[in-house]
Amino acid sequence: MSDWIDDAAAAQRWLVEQGPHLPLLCVGHSFGGQAATVLSNAGRPDAIVTVGAGSGFWRGSPTGLAARRWLAWTVALPTMCRTFGYLPGWAGLGEDLPAGVARQWAKWCRAEGYFLGEYPQWRAMMAAYDGPVLALSFTDDDYAPVPNVRWLLGRLTNADVEHRHLRPGQVDLPRVGHFGFFRASAAGPLWSHAVLALQHATRQASLGRVRPASRALRDVMADLQYGQA
Numbered sequence: 001m002s003d004w005i006d007d008a009a010a011a012q013r014w015l016v017e018q019g020p021h022l023p024l025l026c027v028g029h030s031f032g033g034q035a036a037t038v039l040s041n042a043g044r045p046d047a048i049v050t051v052g053a054g055s056g057f058w059r060g061s062p063t064g065l066a067a068r069r070w071l072a073w074t075v076a077l078p079t080m081c082r083t084f085g086y087l088p089g090w091a092g093l094g095e096d097l098p099a100g101v102a103r104q105w106a107k108w109c110r111a112e113g114y115f116l117g118e119y120p121q122w123r124a125m126m127a128a129y130d131g132p133v134l135a136l137s138f139t140d141d142d143y144a145p146v147p148n149v150r151w152l153l154g155r156l157t158n159a160d161v162e163h164r165h166l167r168p169g170q171v172d173l174p175r176v177g178h179f180g181f182f183r184a185s186a187a188g189p190l191w192s193h194a195v196l197a198l199q200h201a202t203r204q205a206s207l208g209r210v211r212p213a214s215r216a217l218r219d220v221m222a223d224l225q226y227g228q229a
Helices: 002-018 031-042 063-084 099-109 121-128 146-154 191-204 207-227
Strands: 025-029 047-051 132-138 160-166
Touching: 002 031, 002 099, 025 031, 025 191, 031 047, 031 121, 047 191, 063 099, 132 146, 132 191, 146 160
Parallel strands: 025 047, 047 132, 132 160
Antiparallel strands: none
């Protein structure tokens, strides 16, 4: 998973080089939200929206689920990686994971400090981010229970953080879970939370960056609308 951070940093550096005068807006789901502030050497985001992002530490889950998480990280996942050579998608995530990724993730999830136990230098990078952060989490998201989301946000000690922990009923949806934010059914009731936060961030940017930012935001929304097709 640390390789994924390196890949994301390289992609972000390339993006910044293409439009250095444009605001850099970050939407990070799950691990993407966890890693958003440790890419700072690739360009400081003007605003960050996280979706279902929090520590993976097993003790943050509700009691019954916490026991299953502990078994998954200590027994089931290592066994499946040895048996298959990778973590099959049917084990719960829906996508196959390389064995190295799965093992490092499990190692982090067994530790109270999550990835900071292996990469303590990321603590300072997270604390150094001082921009706005909107964190969206959901009561029916078993992968991002609210204590783990709060742990992550607690590391952003200099950021302007707003945390919205939502029930599906609040946004007229039967279920959101860990992946539901990105489904077409969530476009009306949920995407506006992210869009309005990013629009506000662009208004705070310098006047010379406002017009390009609005075009960038339209491009983001066009991509999201295309995903509904």
